[in-house]
Amino acid sequence: MCRKFVYGVAVSDYNFIGRSQETKRLLNDFRGGINVILMSPRRLGKTSLVKHVCGRLDPDDNILTVYLDIFGCKSEYDFYNRLASEVLKQTASQRSMWLEEARDFLYRLTPRISFSPEPNSDFAISLGITPKTHTPEEVLGMVEKIAVRKGKRIIVCIDEFQQIGEMADSKQVQARLRSVWQHQQHVSYCLFGSKHHLMGSIFLHHSMPFYQFGDLIALDKIPTAEWVEYIVSHFADGKRTISTALAEEICRFTDNYSAYVQQLSWLVYTQKEEGERVDEADIKQASEDLLATNEVLFMQMVEPLSGYQLNFLRAICTGVTKNFTLSEVREKYHLGSYSNVNRLKTALLERDLIEKEGEELKITDPVFHKWFQRRMMV
Ligand SMILES: Nc1ncnc2c1ncn2[C@@H]1O[C@H](COP(=O)(O)OP(=O)(O)OP(=O)(O)O)[C@@H](O)[C@H]1O
Ligand SMILES: [Mg+2]
Incomplete structure (x- = not known):
């Protein structure tokens, strides 16, 4: 039976609508071997769109797609382990034989089986890749090797890519990834995620390694x-x-x-x-x-905020969208000193609670905005 409305997980088929322009653009990029960067606020439909597009490729395209979510990857080598095992699994000629195939592409593997604490989930196999066993270049280069050996192109779709921005030595990690990826002839990447300040800091600054890495798409709302x-x-x-x-x-x-x-x-x-x-x-x-x-979630969002930060959000909810440093605004909304205002703004942007729209600031999540207006405007 089809569910009439679905939320909270990626949607497909009956529950997926629109996105025809974006689908076309992504298909063209995928077929043309062009890297893609896809950004949007949370829960607008990035994962659904990328999975939809992967499903639209046909055998004539001679493309293998790999999808991985790196939300749980806390370090560079967590990422390499996840990347290697998902690429190996999802490109294996026979899924059940992927570990045998793995040894053809990566040497010195010492796979370990670990059982997940979740009762219904599968056990996980970790390939045991560490800085002692493999260099980043070896793991990253493996994907190209697989593509060449199989005579196909590979598209690696990496979800929650903003996680890379949270890692220790993030800029060096990014530089290592880019320096290998940009030379690959048979592999392209679709990198997507939310949290504007993190995705932005990876892709929108010209001093950063991933600047102008590919076709940059800011996903819009469905009309x-x-x-x-x-x-x-x-x-x-x-x-x-x-x-x-x-x-x-x-x-x-x-x-x-x-x-x-x-x-x-x-x-x-x-x-x-x-x-x-x-x-x-x-x-x-x-x-x-x-x-x-959604109240529990919203409470969690406001709980760590300082009094000043709450006042800043209150100002936005009252309709102030710019000029927060003006003394009348600071006084009216109790925002503290001039320099305090800039700190508040940065902290709220980093928490993804507010975002810039041109010169103006707005609350990112529209339902949180409504909730805040009703419950937090003391
Ligand atoms: N094309 C679509 N048609 C209908 N509903 C959609 C579509 N895209 C997204 N949705 C709705 O939005 C929800 C979130 O979608 P999805 O998980 O793809 O978004 P996301 O941007 O990847 O979110 P997150 O930022 O949490 O990773 C879905 O569960 C569904 O309710
Ligand atoms: Mg998603």
Whole structure:
């Protein structure tokens, strides 16, 4: 059975809409061997899009795709272990034989089996790659070797790439990656992630190794018209009715943020039985539920903030978007000294709580913004 609305995990098929322009652009890049950098705020649809595009390549393209998520990689060598094992696994001619094949491509392997603490998850095999056994160049170069040996091109899609920016000696790690990757002829990379300040610090500064590494795509929101069609038709599939105007209301409340559109639609959907029609009150109730179900997360987001930082967010919620250093603004919102304001701004940008839009600052997460306005404006 298809779920009418899905949020929190990558979506596909029935639950995936739009993105036709982005799909075309990525397919062209993938086929042309061009590296891609894909950035957006959290939960807008990066992972879903990349998986969708990988699924659109056909055998004639002669391309193998590898997908890996490096969120849990805390060090450079964590990353090499993850990269090597995923590339080996996902390009193996026979999946079950990947460890045998691994020995053809990387020498001195001492695989270790470790059992995950999660009850239902598989055991994990770690290849035991360490600075003593392998140089970074050996591990990174392995991918090209596999591509050549198999007579195919490989695209390595690395999710949560901002994690590289959190590693010790991050700039040197980045330099090592780029210096190998830029010479590879049969492998290209799709690097994507959120947290603007981290992704930005890797890709947008000309002093950094990954500056101008490839086609830079800032993923946009899915337009209202596409969402409305999706919402109305999925309600209809479940024998419930929602008007275009109320579907638009869902988009407005969530500012078209993909995961929230799906979550709020689901909360509205569950209020109705078969044959019923959604009214204004249902949207209102579901919007309250949306704020309530996310409250724990939002509380976690504000808990570590200082009084000044909260005041800064309060100023934004009241409609101030720039000129925070002006003395009347500092006084009105209790922001402290001139230099304090700049520190506050940097800290909130680093936490990804606010972002720049041209000259102005805004709260990144639209639903958090609404929650903050209701609960934190003392
Ligand atoms: N193309 C799409 N069509 C419909 N819903 C989408 C689409 N893309 C994203 N979504 C919604 O957004 C949610 C998050 O999607 P996804 O995990 O792909 O985003 P992400 O940008 O990779 O998030 P994160 O920043 O957490 O990694 C999905 O669960 C789904 O509800
Ligand atoms: Mg993702």
